[in-house]
Amino acid sequence: MSKVLCSVATRGRYFTTLPLVLNAIINQTRPVDKLVIFDDNDEPQDMRSQMIYQYFFQMLDIKGIAWEWLYADKKGQHHIHQRANTMGYEWVWRCDDDAIPEPNVLEMLYYYTEDGVGAVGGSVLTPPYMPDTGSVTGLIDSIDSEPNIQWGIIKEEKHVDHLHCTFLYRAGVCEYNLGLSRVAHREETIFTYGLHQKGYKILAVPNAVTWHMKNPEGGIRSETKQELYEHDEQIFRNILRYRDKTIVVLNCGLGDHIVFSHVLPAIPNAEVFSCYPEVVPGKSIAQAIELFGDIDPWNVYKKMDQWKWKGKLEDAYRKLYL
Amino acid sequence: MIIIAPYAQKLRTDKENPKNYPYWKELIEQIKEPIIQVGVEGETQLVPDFRKNLPILELRTLLKECRIWISIDSFIQHLGWDEGKKGIVLWGPSDPLIFGHPENINLLKDRSCLVENPFIWWEATEHKNDRFVKPKEVLKYLEE
Numbered sequence: 001m002s003k004v005l006c007s008v009a010t011r012g013r014y015f016t017t018l019p020l021v022l023n024a025i026i027n028q029t030r031p032v033d034k035l036v037i038f039d040d041n042d043e044p045q046d047m048r049s050q051m052i053y054q055y056f057f058q059m060l061d062i063k064g065i066a067w068e069w070l071y072a073d074k075k076g077q078h079h080i081h082q083r084a085n086t087m088g089y090e091w092v093w094r095c096d097d098d099a100i101p102e103p104n105v106l107e108m109l110y111y112y113t114e115d116g117v118g119a120v121g122g123s124v125l126t127p128p129y130m131p132d133t134g135s136v137t138g139l140i141d142s143i144d145s146e147p148n149i150q151w152g153i154i155k156e157e158k159h160v161d162h163l164h165c166t167f168l169y170r171a172g173v174c175e176y177n178l179g180l181s182r183v184a185h186r187e188e189t190i191f192t193y194g195l196h197q198k199g200y201k202i203l204a205v206p207n208a209v210t211w212h213m214k215n216p217e218g219g220i221r222s223e224t225k226q227e228l229y230e231h232d233e234q235i236f237r238n239i240l241r242y243r244d245k246t247i248v249v250l251n252c253g254l255g256d257h258i259v260f261s262h263v264l265p266a267i268p269n270a271e272v273f274s275c276y277p278e279v280v281p282g283k284s285i286a287q288a289i290e291l292f293g294d295i296d297p298w299n300v301y302k303k304m305d306q307w308k309w310k311g312k313l314e315d316a317y318r319k320l321y322l
Numbered sequence: 323m324i325i326i327a328p329y330a331q332k333l334r335t336d337k338e339n340p341k342n343y344p345y346w347k348e349l350i351e352q353i354k355e356p357i358i359q360v361g362v363e364g365e366t367q368l369v370p371d372f373r374k375n376l377p378i379l380e381l382r383t384l385l386k387e388c389r390i391w392i393s394i395d396s397f398i399q400h401l402g403w404d405e406g407k408k409g410i411v412l413w414g415p416s417d418p419l420i421f422g423h424p425e426n427i428n429l430l431k432d433r434s435c436l437v438e439n440p441f442i443w444w445e446a447t448e449h450k451n452d453r454f455v456k457p458k459e460v461l462k463y464l465e466e
Contacts, residue, residue, distance in 0.1 A: 253331070255397030255421075258404050278378055304420075305441035313421055 002091055004110065004168070006032035007084035009077045010097035011040040014047065017098040017215050022056050024100045030107035031065055032093060038080040040072040076182035081191070085171050093168045094188075098215040099124060101166070101208075108208035109168040112157070118174070118200025119192050121167030122208025124150040138162065138204055140193055140240065149204045158204045162193045166210050172306075174198060177235065179293020183225070185232035190239060197243065235293040242291070245271035246321060249288045249298035250280055256300065256313065263317040270321075323356045324464075325384055325391040325409075327398035329365045330444075338449040340437075341395050343412040349392075349457035353464065358384065360398070390464065395421055402426065410463055414453040416440050427463050429455045 006025055010018050025035055047053040047069065060067045072080050084092050091113060093106055109120040133152030136142075138160025148164055165188065174194040180187055196202050248270050250257055257279040264270060264280065272282030273295075288295050296302060303309075304316050328346050330339040343349075346368050350357060359372040360381060376384070378401070385391060385402055391409035393399045395416045402409040403423040410427045411418065415437040418428040430436075435453040 253397060255400035258397060258400040261404070301441045305439065309420065309441070311420065 002113065003033040003089045004030075004091045004093055004106065005084060005087055005089035005171070006035045006093045006095060006106075007038065007081065008035070008095045008097055009038045009040060009072065009080040012217060013097045013215060014041070014045065014050075016217065017100070017213050019052050019056070020100045020213070021095060021097055022053075024103070025095060026056060026059050026063065026065070027103055028101070028106045029104050030110050031063060032106065033089070034066040034068070035060065036068045036070060036084060036087070038070050038072040038083070040074055040077070040080065042074070044071050074182070076180065076184040076187075078176040078178060078180050078184040078187040078191075081187070082176040082178060085176060087171070089171050091168055092171045093166075095166050095210075096212070099166050099210045099212045101210045105208045105210055106168070108205060112203050112205055113168065113170075116199075116201055117170065118195030118198070118202055119163055119167050119169040120203045120205055121150055121163035121165075121192075122205055122210060123152065123154045124165045124210045124212045125153070126151070126212040126214055138202075140196075140243075143189070153209070154204050154206045156206055160202050160204050161196050162189045163202060163204065164188045164192075165212065167192065169195065170200065173200065175294075175297045177292070177294045178296060179289065180232045180235060181228035183228045183232060185229045186236040187232075190236055193239070232293075235291070238291040242271060245269050247288075247292070247298065248272045248274075248282070248321060249285065249292075249295045250274045250276075250282070251285050251288075251295055251298070252300060254279065259313050260317050262314055263321065266318070267321050323358060323388050324353060325358050325360060325388045325398075326350070326368070327360050327391065327393040327396055328368060329361055330394055330396045332364070333445050335445045337445065340415045340444055340447040340449040340453075342449065343394050343414070343454055344449075344451040345454065345457050349460055352457060352461055355389070358388070360384065392460065392464070399423070399426060410460060412454060412460065414450075415447055429459060429463065431455045 008021060081094055105122060112120045131147045131152045133147055133149045136146045136149040138149040138158060140161040149160055150164060176187060177190050192202055246267050246269055250260055254276050257276045261280050272280060273285055273288035274280045274282035275285055300316055300320055303320055309316055330341040333339050350368055357369045359369045360376060363374050381401060382405055385405045385407045391402050393409060394412050399411045403425055408426060411422060413428060413430040417436050417440050418430055422428045431454055437447050
């Protein structure tokens with residue numbers, strides 16, 4: 001059975017909804033293999049001194065669930081999720097600190113994790129707002145014209161383009177966009193749509209209900225500056241604008257450009273951003289950063305490191321872009 | 323005429339780039355052909371004819387005209403390969419199986435000289451002379 005890491009990012013909710021979330025995770029019918037709590041509080045506390053948390057930690061130990069409490073670096077939840085994404089687990093179940101899953105949620109989500117599936121999400125209900133999402137498509141083109149499919153009761157399995165809030169996803173395939181601001185607006189939409197673009201199925205599934213007790217106090221997205229949301233929205237719109245292109249970002253050395261020039265002819269509909277346009281014509285790297293925020297997903301050296309690459313540089317480019 | 327490209331990009335720490343070949347002077351002394359050094363401003367001049375900051379097109383022309391070129395693992399080894407002009411690459415801590423081209427003569431002393439992770443910044447790696455082949459090894463291939 002594949003290993004599932006459960007990650008919870010928390011801020012300002014030690015004594016409100018976080019205990020409810022932890023209790024719900026501990027009591028899943030399909031236990032998580034590890035629980036990691038990323039504490040993003042401005043003044044983090046040692047929760048081992050709190051009775052309710054002492055009980056939680058003991059329950060985890062008794063049930064044989066590995067757990068870790070990590071202090072996050074206050075850059076926003078996309079940085080936290082990226083850490084979880086690279087912790088070596090095959091699946092990550094990301095949970096919000098105010099979204100309480102029913103006991104069977106992980107079991108139901110996990111049921112759908114067959115080959116080719118990238119992410120699975122269930123209903124995320126916030127009473128009293130319960131739209132009928134029966135006719136919602138979940139397609140990215142409809143994102144401005146229909147409610148999110150997870151906001152209502154999902155009655156049947158549906159293939160969608162994106163998910164939000166909380167879901168189970170295949171780890172290490174796609175990266176979170178770290179170019180978003182610390183409010184990380186649209187981070188989960190961009191992330192799941194990225195998995196979809198890589199050819200993985202994104203599923204909205206029935207009988208997996210999480211109750212989103214939206215809490216105006218605390219929360220990882222407690223920032224209210226409008227310009228941060230606008231910045232992130234612009235990145236999201238640019239990603240959509242270029243979705244039919246193969247984005248190529250060559251933020252690397254001259255020799256790398258020369259090697260890459262042998263791969264370029266095989267790349268369909270390439271939109272190139274280049275340091276050496278005299279070798280590989282393209283727009284500037286500054287433009288790439290402005291458009292997409294984070295250009296690390298196109299860093300071939302980082303990828304080779306991640307892949308523990310032993311082959312030729314040229315083939316690493318082929319793996320990255322073809 | 324032989325072209326040499328002796329140096330890798332300068333490091334941000336000002337330490338010597340670990341890919342730099344340590345025996346250029348000894349090697350050059352034993353070469354009996356005209357040599358043109360190519361590189362950038364600030365690099366040590368090793369021969370009388372040092373051409374700095376040449377545009378890519380001029381470098382391509384020079385590569386076409388030379389009998390052979392000798393380089394460390396820098397962009398010149400890729401440019402020579404791209405031009406279809408065979409040259410000698412003097413490898414140290416980076417891996418020719420990843421960054422090299424079999425069309426070139428890749429001189430690596432031993433695979434035990436390679437760094438464990440060649441994808442990180444070179445600032446993290448110390449320069450070591452004993453990672454490289456000696457000039458007499460290079461001359462054997464130069465005279466072929």
